[in-house]
Amino acid sequence: MESDGSDSESIHNTETNTNQDPSMNPRNPYYLHPGENPRATIVAPPLDDNNYHNWSKSMKRALTSKNKVSFINGTLPRPPESDKNFELWDRANSMVLSWINRTLSPHIAQSTICFDSAYELWEDLRERFTKGNHFRFSDLLRDIHSIQQGDRSLSTYFTDMKILWDELEDLRPNPSCSCPIPCTCGLSKAIRDFKQMEYVTCFLKGLNDNYQNIRTQILLLDPLPPISRVYSLIAQQQIPTTSNSTILYANNNNSKGRGRGTGKTSMVCTNCSKTNHTIDTCYFKHGFLPGYRNKNSKNATEQKHSKNSKNSKNATEQKHCHPSPKKIISFSCSFSNNQRRKLLRMTKL
Secondary structure, eight states, rough: HHHHHHHHHHHHHHHHHHHHHHGGTTTTTOOTTTOOTTOOSSSSSOBBBHHHHHHHHHHHHHHHHOOOOGGGGGSSSSTTTSTTTTTHHHHHHHHHHHHEEEEEEEEHHHTTTTOOOOHHHHHHHHHSSSHHHHHHHHHHHHHHHHOTTTSSHHHHHHHHHHHHHHHHHHOOOOOOOSSSOOOOHHHHHHHHHHHHHHHHHHHHTTOOOOHHHHHHHHSSSSSSOOOOHHHHHHHHHHHHHHHHHHHHHHHHHHHHSSTTTOOOOOOOOOOOOSSSSSSGGGGHOOOOTTTOOOOOHHHHHHHHHHHHHHHHHHHHHHHSSSHHOOOHHHHHOOOOOHHHHHHHHHHHH
C-alpha cells in the first residue's frame, strides 16, 4: 500500500511539472525529444531550383510529425523577450531553422544564413520559388498531354505520369466551399471527376499500341474508372502473356535432354505457327538478324541450280542426238559435179 501511494505521488508530481514546463509535454510544440539534433536531415532530396513543390510538401509532413509545423505557418509567432516561454520558443525555432537549412542545396543554403526565424525563412523560400508558377504550369500541361510510354515499362510510365500530375495538382488545388452553410450542389465533386477524367485520358493516350484493345474497352466505360483502377486493369492484361511465355520457356528447357534437338517442345509461336520459339522472339514479326539466310530460300536456290543443270544436260544430249539444220543441209549438199549432172539427167527424163 505504501508503494501504491508513492507511485501515485510521483505521477502527480510529473503531471504538475509537465503543466508548469511546456518543454516536458510531448504534445507541446516546445518539446524536443532527447534524440533530436540540429544536424539531422529529415527530408531528401535537398531543395534545388526545380523541386520546391515536392520539397515543401515533404518538409511540412516531416515537421507535422515532430509537432513543429506551427513554427513555419505563422500560428506560433515569436513572443517578447520578457515572456517566460521566449527561451523555449527560441530553442525550438533554432532547431527548426537547422533542419530546414540541412535540406537545402549548398548554393541556396548560403543565402539563408541571416534568417533568425523559421517562419521568415519559409516565406522567403516560398516567394523565391513560386513566382514562375505560370510557366511551370504551362510546362506540366504540355508534358502530361504529350507523354508517351515508349521503351519504359508500364510501372515506370505510370510513376512518371503520376509525378507530373501530382505537381500539377499542387499548382491548381481544388476549390473548397467557404459559405457559412456548406452547399449541397456537388460542385467540388464534379471538379474532381473532370480532373480524374483528364488524368485517365492522358494516361491511356500515351500507352503503346499493344494495349490498344484494353484501352478501347476502358474508354467505352461511362463514367471512367479512377486512375488506380485503370492501372490495375492494364497490369492484369500484361500478366498472362509474361507468365505463358515464361512457362513455355521453362517447359522447353525441362523437356530437352543433353543432346541437341532431343525431346519434345511445347513452345509454339502464335504468329508463324512454328515451334521452338514464341511471338516475343519471332523473326518473322521482329525482323531477321543481319546476314541471316532463310533455309527455304536456300533450298529454292539449290533446286533452281539443279533444274538449270538438268536442262542444260538435256539440251546437250539433244544437241548430239539431232544434228542442226545447217549440218543436215551441208550433208545433203555434199555431191560431186558428176553426181549432180546424173541427177539432172534423171529429172529431165
